[in-house]
Amino acid sequence: MLRAASVMSSKLGFNGRVAIVTGAGGGLGKTYALLLASKGASVVVNDLGGAATGGGGSSRPADNVVEEIIRQGGRAVGNYDSVEEGHKIVKTAIDKYGRVDIVINNAGILRDKTFMKMTEDDWDLVHRVHLRGSFIVTKAAWPYMRQQNYGRVIMTASTSGLYGNFGQANYSAAKLGLLGLSNTVAIEGQKYGIHCNTIVPTAASRLTESIMPQDLFQIVKPDLVAPVVAYLCHEECEETGQVFEVAGGWAAKVRWQQAHGAVLLDDESVSVESVRDNWDKVTDFSSALNHSSTTEALGHMMSLVKEARNARHQTNNLKASSSLSSNGLSSSPLAGVDLSKVKEYMSERTPFTYSERDVILYALGVGAKASNLADLKFLYENHEGFGPLPTYGVITAWKGQSSILSRALPNVDFDFAKMLHGEQYLEIMKPIPPSGTLYCQSRIVDVLDKRSGASIILEASTTDSNNELVCVNQFVIFFVGAGRFNGPRTSPNVKKLFPPPDRQPDAVVEEKTSTDQAAVYRLSGDYNPLHIDPEFAAVGGFDQPILHGMSTFGHSARHVLAKFADNDISKFRAIKARFSNPVLPGQTLRTEMWKEGSRIFYRTLVVETGKVVISGGYVDLFESSSMKQVSSDSPSNAVFEEIKQRIAANPSLVQKVNAVFAFHIMQEGDAVKQWTVDMKRSPGSVTEGPSSVKADCTMIISDTDFVDMAKGKLDGQKAFMSGKLKIKGNVMMSQRLGKLFKDQSKL
Numbered sequence: 177m178l179r180a181a182s183v184m185s186s187k188l189g190f191n192g193r194v195a196i197v198t199g200a201g202g203g204l205g206k207t208y209a210l211l212l213a214s215k216g217a218s219v220v221v222n223d224l225g226g227a228a229t230g231g232g233g234s235s236r237p238a239d240n241v242v243e244e245i246i247r248q249g250g251r252a253v254g255n256y257d258s259v260e261e262g263h264k265i266v267k268t269a270i271d272k273y274g275r276v277d278i279v280i281n282n283a284g285i286l287r288d289k290t291f292m293k294m295t296e297d298d299w300d301l302v303h304r305v306h307l308r309g310s311f312i313v314t315k316a317a318w319p320y321m322r323q324q325n326y327g328r329v330i331m332t333a334s335t336s337g338l339y340g341n342f343g344q345a346n347y348s349a350a351k352l353g354l355l356g357l358s359n360t361v362a363i364e365g366q367k368y369g370i371h372c373n374t375i376v377p378t379a380a381s382r383l384t385e386s387i388m389p390q391d392l393f394q395i396v397k398p399d400l401v402a403p404v405v406a407y408l409c410h411e412e413c414e415e416t417g418q419v420f421e422v423a424g425g426w427a428a429k430v431r432w433q434q435a436h437g438a439v440l441l442d443d444e445s446v447s448v449e450s451v452r453d454n455w456d457k458v459t460d461f462s463s464a465l466n467h468s469s470t471t472e473a474l475g476h477m478m479s480l481v482k483e484a485r486n487a488r489h490q491t492n493n494l495k496a497s498s499s500l501s502s503n504g505l506s507s508s509p510l511a512g513v514d515l516s517k518v519k520e521y522m523s524e525r526t527p528f529t530y531s532e533r534d535v536i537l538y539a540l541g542v543g544a545k546a547s548n549l550a551d552l553k554f555l556y557e558n559h560e561g562f563g564p565l566p567t568y569g570v571i572t573a574w575k576g577q578s579s580i581l582s583r584a585l586p587n588v589d590f591d592f593a594k595m596l597h598g599e600q601y602l603e604i605m606k607p608i609p610p611s612g613t614l615y616c617q618s619r620i621v622d623v624l625d626k627r628s629g630a631s632i633i634l635e636a637s638t639t640d641s642n643n644e645l646v647c648v649n650q651f652v653i654f655f656v657g658a659g660r661f662n663g664p665r666t667s668p669n670v671k672k673l674f675p676p677p678d679r680q681p682d683a684v685v686e687e688k689t690s691t692d693q694a695a696v697y698r699l700s701g702d703y704n705p706l707h708i709d710p711e712f713a714a715v716g717g718f719d720q721p722i723l724h725g726m727s728t729f730g731h732s733a734r735h736v737l738a739k740f741a742d743n744d745i746s747k748f749r750a751i752k753a754r755f756s757n758p759v760l761p762g763q764t765l766r767t768e769m770w771k772e773g774s775r776i777f778y779r780t781l782v783v784e785t786g787k788v789v790i791s792g793g794y795v796d797l798f799e800s801s802s803m804k805q806v807s808s809d810s811p812s813n814a815v816f817e818e819i820k821q822r823i824a825a826n827p828s829l830v831q832k833v834n835a836v837f838a839f840h841i842m843q844e845g846d847a848v849k850q851w852t853v854d855m856k857r858s859p860g861s862v863t864e865g866p867s868s869v870k871a872d873c874t875m876i877i878s879d880t881d882f883v884d885m886a887k888g889k890l891d892g893q894k895a896f897m898s899g900k901l902k903i904k905g906n907v908m909m910s911q912r913l914g915k916l917f918k919d920q921s922k923l
Contacts, residue, residue, distance in 0.1 A: 188410050190217035194273040195409070196266065198222045198259050198313060199283030201237025204332075204377060207398040208280050209241055211406050213250035217278070220269045221245070222255040224283070259283045259309030266316040276317045278409045280330040281310035281354075288343045299346045306332075306350035311357060318370075327370035328409040331358040333419065335376060338430065355419055362417030371416035373408050376430065377401045378423035400425045436463045508661035509588045510630055515623050515663060521584040523618040528572050528638075531611045532557045534700070535564040538571055541697030542730025543687055550743050551734075552870050557610070560838055560874040560904055564608045566748040567733045569647035570600065570726055572614050573636035574701050580618045580634060581653075590655055596755075597725055598631065599652035601671040603750040605645045614646060615639050621650075622670065625663035629656045633670055673754050673792025676777040681768040685735040686783060689723065691762040697727040718758070725755040728765060728789055732780045735767040736795045740776050742865065749774075750796040757787045765789075774798070811883040812841050816851050818886075820862040823855070830860040833912045838871035842878045855912075873909040876902040 195212045199205040201223030213219045221241045225234030238254040245252040253272045257264040259281075269276040285305050287298040314329055321327030336344045337351030355374050362372040378401075404422045407413055419430045438457035440446045451458075539554040542565065546555055553561040581590065608614075616638050624631040634651040650671055690696070694707040702724055705712040713721045733751050741747040759765065764783035769776050774797045780790040816839075823829055833855035841849040852871070854861045877885070881900050884890035892910070895901035903910055 188215065188407070188412065190215045190278075190406075190410070193217045193277040194220070194269050194275050195278035195280065196220045196222060196269055196276060196313070196317065197280045197282055198265065198309070200241055201225060202241075204398045204401060205280070205282040206241050207402040208282065208405055209252070210245060210248075211399075211402045212278070212409070213245040213252055214248065215406065218251040218273045219245060219253075220255055220265065220272070220276075221252050222257065222259070222265050222268075222283070224256060224258050226285070258305075259313050260304060262309065262313035263316040265313055266320070269317075270320065275324065276320050277324075277326060278328045278330075279314055279317050280332075280405065280409070281313060282330075282332050283309055284332065286344075287346060290343050291345045294345060302346040303350045303353075306347070307353045307357070310354055314361065314372075318365075321365070321370050322368045325369045326411070327365065327368070328411075328413075329358075329361060329365070329370065329372040330405055330408060331355070331361075331372065331374045333358075333374045333376045335378060335421070338376060338421075358419070359417050366416060371408075371413070373415055373417070374419040375401075375405055375408070376419060376421040377405075378421075397424075433461065433464045435459060435461050508625075508630065508658050509590060510585075510623065510625075510658060510661040510663065513585065513588060513623075513661070518584050518620050518623060521580075521619060523580050523583065523616075525615045525617050525639075527613050527615055529613045530572075532562075534571075535568060535610055537696070538568050538700045538730075539565055541693070541700050542567065542727055542734060543689060543693070544734065549870060550738060553743065556870070558905075560840075560871055563610050563745055565730065565734065566604050566608070566737070566745050567602060567730045567751065568608055569602050569604060569638065570649055570729070571700050572608070572638045572647065573616050573618070573649040580620065581632070584620050590658065594629075594656040594658075596654045596656065597651070598654040599650075599671075599673070599752070599754045600726070600729060601650040601750070601752045603648045604748055605647055606640075607746060608646060609640075613641065615641075615643075622667040623663055624667055624670075625659050625661055625665060626654070627659045629654050630658035630661070630663070633667060635669075671752050673752060674777060674794055675792060676768070676779055677770045677772065679770070682771050683739040683769045684766065685739065685769075686764055686766045687731060687735070688764045689727075689731070689759070689761055693727060693761040694721055694723045695761075697724050697730075702726065720760060723759040723761050723763075725758075725789075728755075728759050728780060729753050731765050732767050732778055732790055732793065733795065736769055736776050736778055739769060740771060740795075741797055747797050748795070749798050751793070753790045753793040755789070756791045757782070757789045759789050812849070812851075812879045815883060815886045816853075816862050816864075819853060823860040823862065827859055830855050830858050835872040835906075835909045835912055836870070837909070837913065838874040839882070840874065840876040841882060842876065848879070872906050874904040875910065876904070 190212055193212075193216070195209075195217045197205050197209045197212070197219060200209040200219075200221045205223070209219045209221050221238045223238040223241075225237045235254065235256045238256055242252040242254045251273075253268060255265050255268045257268075259265070266276055283305060285302060287294075287302050289295075289298055310331055317327070317329075331354040332351075333355050334347065334351040335341070336348040337353075337355065340348055358372050358374040361370075365372055401422045404420060404427045408415060408420070421428050421430050435458065438454040440450045440454055536555050536557070539551070544551040544554045544565070546552065553559045553563065554565050556562060581588075616636055618634060618636040620632060621635045622631075622633040624633070632653045632655070634649075634653060636649040636651070638646045638648070640646055652670065698704075698707050704724075706718075707713075707721050707724055710720055713719075729751075732753065733748075736751075737743055737745070737748060759782055763785075766781045766783050767778055768781070769778045776795045776797065778790075778793045778795065779788055780793070781788050836856050837853040839851040839853070840847050841851065850865055852861075852863050852865065854863070856872075877895070877900065881890055881895060885892055885895055885901070890900070892901065892913075896903060896910075
């Protein structure tokens with residue numbers, strides 16, 4: 177007990193701390209500055225030196241306070257900039273003292289007028305000083321506080337902001353705005369050790385002198401407020417995101433209060449009459465609640481609504497089950513719907529325009545990395561093999577299928593809070609261009625009654641400007657609780673799922689997702705807040721935002737493409753998946769793969785939990801690349817074989833050339849073969865197929881012209897100038913090939 181008393185009686189100091197106090201030339205600001213300086217802080221005394229209404233300016237008020245602090249043995253420096261130039265105020269602290277620990281946003285002006293007479297200038301000027309000024313000063317200090325992992329920020333609100341005051345609409349709005357600013361700054365600063373609180377002071381000052389009764393004016397001295405503010409700025413104080421009223425030696429925390437409230441739903445809607453009939457409950461504070469966050473407030477509201485809905489659904493289900501036995505009716509929203517009419521609907525042909533940037537952004541969203549050289553063809557527009565990942569085909573269909581439910585089933589009231597993306601199938605008919613405009617049409621091919629819910633099978637066909645089919649998507653959407661409408665249980669149109677073979681996988685890839693994976697993937701078009709907003713995710717029952725299932729889908733496809741197709745997108749034919757469990761950004765995905773002919777079975781798990789997140793999946797590959805085949809006795813084959821032998825016989829050539837060359841051999845305008853000559857990595861190599869690393873120089877030439885150039889019959893420069901030889905990348909690198917083609921008679 178004696179030890180505790182000793183701790184409580186210890187003095188609080190601010191040695192080594194640097195504080196900025198705005199509006200510190202008088203009143204509360206001056207008192208804050210003097211108190212902090214007396215406790216050991218170095219203080220930047222900021223004051224524009226203007227009138228209470230915002231006009232004029234003088235360095236004298238700030239200088240007087242600085243002189244007083246120095247006379248008392250403290251450390252202080254003056255600053256005379258407007259808070260709208262907050263970076264200059266913070267620069268003063270950094271230049272003089274090298275850091276900033278405390279920011280007290282105290283500067284303010286008044287432009288009091290009744291709402292009727294208030295001008296836009298009156299409104300704007302008050303907001304610029306109070307709200308915008310506090311934002312700018314705090315934002316300028318923010319990087320320094322984050323870097324040192326410490327900071328204390330005070331926003332100054334007012335009873336006018338909390339309760340309103342005649343003739344102060346501008347001032348009241350700005351002051352309550354500061355409270356909102358403080359709450360969010362506190363949330364964002366918490367992990368960096370930055371605390372932010374709001375003070376609501378009532379004190380004698382030049383701003384309150386004309387509006388406060390004289391007897392009260394004598395009681396509410398500024399030095400009775402300053403200790404509370406100083407404590408909130410001390411490292412021992414753990415308060416953050418709170419608001420405190422302080423006056424005349426009294427202080428109290430203030431918080432919002434919410435009535436228990438009432439659910440207004442009448443069936444599935446709210447009527448004006450329902451509001452009227454429940455108004456007493458809406459306004460009853462007898463069992464009031466105090467929420468500390470948006471999550472708590474939303475959670476309370478959602479729990480009451482869910483309870484009411486569940487109770488109503490239970491009642492309706494009892495009614496429905498009793499009537500079902502007598503007349504066959506169902507409570508499903510699909511009861512009575514003519515499914516044959518639904519399947520006749522075809523959406524309009526919707527254009528989808530995209531750029532190389534969109535393709536790259538998608539690749540990043542499904543985990544492609546510049547550090548992985550094999551991924552560069554999906555991330556770098558100048559790469560010789562640049563193009564979209566095959567699963568970009570799901571993005572081309574996203575826009576076209578988004579509104580089909582409401583159009584094909586216009587009178588069906590689905591509960592979209594109970595909608596799940598169950599399965600996905602994608603088939604590629606021709607390579608997706610790196611950019612351009614494609615067109616999508618969607619239709620519902622079947623609606624299945626799964627008893628516990630309804631499965632809606634959506635098909636989206638993507639075509640090019642010539643109306644040639646590029647890809648087809650099949651979305652299986654499941655609505656929980658929408659079953660029992662006497663519909664079909666199965667459909668021959670649904671692409672089947674298949675379990676993997678009962679043996680050890682042939683290949684496994686583990687890849688850790690980024691904590692920002694969902695934030696990147698959503699930029700490809702799925703802006704559901706479940707994947708970005710922690711509060712929305714909490715309402716949905718998740719501890720944090722979850723990763724899009726289609727991002728996991730894309731990760732898995734990349735793994736199969738890399739392991740079994742050497743990242744050759746022309747070999748990718750189709751992919752199927754069932755989404756089993758959610759993934760959290762930052763978790764590690766493990767894709768297990770089994771090869772059976774041209775089909776790769778796969779399943780994807782989360783390593784940290786062991787849960788399967790994609791099941792029943794497979795990827796179908798074409799047996800060979802879509803490139804035309806060239807005969808094995810093609811003359812160009814002999815040239816590359818000779819190059820291989822020369823490299824083996826002269827290892828020093830690798831060091832001299834120091835470049836990677838890619839060759840695209842053409843016949844009748846079509847690529848028939850690719851070769852890679854690696855003269856950068858010792859001992860050098862010549863391989864058929866695309867390069868696993870970025871080529872420095874890519875050459876596109878016909879089979880016969882290449883042989884003639886190797887034999888010396890065709891001059892390389894003339895071939896380039898005439899268009900027979902096309903070069904991408906570093907053109908000058910091509911000259912180094914001369915070292916390989918010396919003594920052409922042997923070729």
